[in-house]
Amino acid sequence: MKLYVSPRAPNPRRVQMFLAEKGIDPAAQGIGLVNVDLNAQEHKSAAFRAKSPLARIPALEFDDGRVLTETRAICTWIEGQHPEPNLMGVDATERAFIEMADRRIEWYFLLPIANCVRHTHPGLAPLEQPQFPDFGRSQGEKLRETAAWLDAELQRQPWMAGERFTIADITAFCAIEFAKLMRFNAGEQGFSALQAWRDRVAQRPAARA
Secondary structure, three states, rough: OEEEEOOOOHHHHHHHHHHHOOOOOOHHOOOEEEEOOOOOHHHOOOOHOOOOOOOOOOEEEOOOOOEEEEEHHHHHHHHOOOOOOOOOOOHHHHHHHHHHHHHHHHHHHHHHHHHHHHOOOOOHHOOOOOOOOHHHHHHHHHHHHHHHHHHHHHHHOEEEEEEOHHHHHHHHHHHHHHHHHHOOOOOOOOOOOHHHHHHHHHHOOOHHH
């Protein structure tokens, strides 16, 4: 099996952090990590598009040639193969609430960050043509609206989805780390609970995955 990833890209990092939280060594599980050079446009090559038609990473290639794409889908497969420690919910109700938190963070926190970075950072120009700086800046403003909401949530509960660490925290952490490219710092902008949460997650061994 092969897991296609890319250094510093937030979605592959989510999968790698998910593996690390479960204590899974990919090599020990027969999964080889393959780094895809985004700046060199390797993800848009015909060979890679044959595996991931939308030219997106991460992608998990099975021994039989099937390829699973989409971060959440890959994590769902991993959770099914390695149920403990549980990161996605132990029953239908908890799974639903964790998925709700994760989806909210993905769509209303990670996506605006990615759009802002891709459309305003000169280093990302090769990946986003054409860039629309005004759109990117507007997405940065929407990010701050979500950050305010997350800060309020974290004032009443310790983790993104409630009382324990879950996949939602992984998504949010990879998002807020990627936001460094747009010079976003939660603490400096008055989101002290969000900053304290980020600092706690950063102390986890998996945060270095």
